Amino acid sequence: MFIVAGEMDVICVEGILPDGSGLDLCKEIRKHPSGHNIPILLLTGSEDPNLGIDAKEAGITQIFYKANLGALADYIAKYEKASRMAEALIGNALLVEDSPTIANFLSEILRGMGLTVTTLANAEDAFEIFRKQKFDIVISDVQLEGDLTGLGLVRAIRRLDEPYCRVPFLAISGTTSKERQFDVIGYGANDFVAKPVTPKELEVRVHNMVKHKQLFDQVEAQRDHLRRLALTDQLTGLFNRHYMSEVGSRRMTEAMKHGIPVSLLLLDLDHFKKINDTMGHDVGDIVLFETAKVIRECCLSGDIASRAGGEEFCVTLINRDRTNSIGFAENLLKKIEASLPEGIIVTGSIGLATVAKGMVVDFKTLFKTADKAMYKAKSGGRNRVESALVEPLAEESGAN
Secondary structure, eight states: GGGGGGGOOOOEEEEETHHHHHHHHHHHHHSSSSSSSOOOOEOOOOOTHHHHHHHHHHHSSEEGGGGGHHHHHHHHHHHHHHHHHHHHOEEEEEEEEEEEHHHHHHHHHHTTTTTEEEESSSSHHHHHHTTTSSSSSEEEEOOOSSSSHHHHHHHHTSOOOOTTGGEEEEEESSSOHHHHHHHHHHHHHHHHEEEEHHHHHHHHHHHHHHHHHHHHHHHHHHHHHHHHHHOTTTTOSSHHHHHHIIIIHHHHHHHHTTTTOEEEEEEEETHHHHHHHHEEEHHHHEEEEHHHHHHHHOOOOOEEEEEEEEEEEEEEEEOOOOHHHHHHHHHHHHHHHHHHHHHHOOOOOEEEEOOOTOOOOHHHHHHHHHHHHHHHHTTTSSSSSSEEEEEEEHHHHHHO
């Protein structure tokens, strides 16, 4: 039964085989799990009126007679077309062709495959629209009128950043020279089709290129999702401490090098253990989630908010001076207290560390300074902000 072990689309058997009956073979094929849905065509020269009944019982899909092989060919052609339609592509194609006749011909084939086609006559316009829209494939004639040829277009695309630079490019040319084809591939095209283009060849090449591109996009999306999971706190949706110490640290250092004000805010919720002990961890989780939501709403696009651990949150404030940062922290406490998650009054204590202008300190020093300020806010009565300016002496002591 090796015949059904592979990926068979259609099986055609003769009625009488050297070692048995085609009908018996069909029965065996139908017993195999991979042979349940495969169309099985019976080719016979018999005119037996009972053949149709026997064939149906054996699981034959349709009978074809040797005297009319054209009917068999038509069936297979229609089946192939139906299979292609079932696997219709969903995506966007950019077609660059300066011959209206050829452009219409190619567009019709591509639309028949399920693609949405944008057709342009020159490479300059094509490159402009390529940078503004998402395409799954570019199909371009090598020789185009204008300053930018098809080869120039593929080179321009390959110079772009991800993900634009890796969009598949199918080159079309009137030459059949192997050397010319190698040149086109060398410029960055993924594949080459020589004119006159046959529908079947174009369909196969485009189908493979688009499918591979979309599969790669899916893998990249999954990888990005896993990367976000690794850098995100699952309860609150904020970044985790690892992200803050890695990415946040780099951004803060870069800002300090350019003389941009930088502050680090540490928020610790007051009496959070009491909430967990008296109302349960489920309620505690809701408090953490709602607090993170308030923090996110207060932040600007340049800020980075993270959950440092437990009931402690950390926010980098870039391009805010000390006065502005203190105002941000005080406003944050008011909004947290007003949020009333599960009807509970929640307060927090904030330690704020600001870097003196012209200084560059590491993340560890800034975090340590903010942590000391936060504990000072706790000992000073809670639900308040305590700020500290990182002076050169503080930088030196933090480094030791």
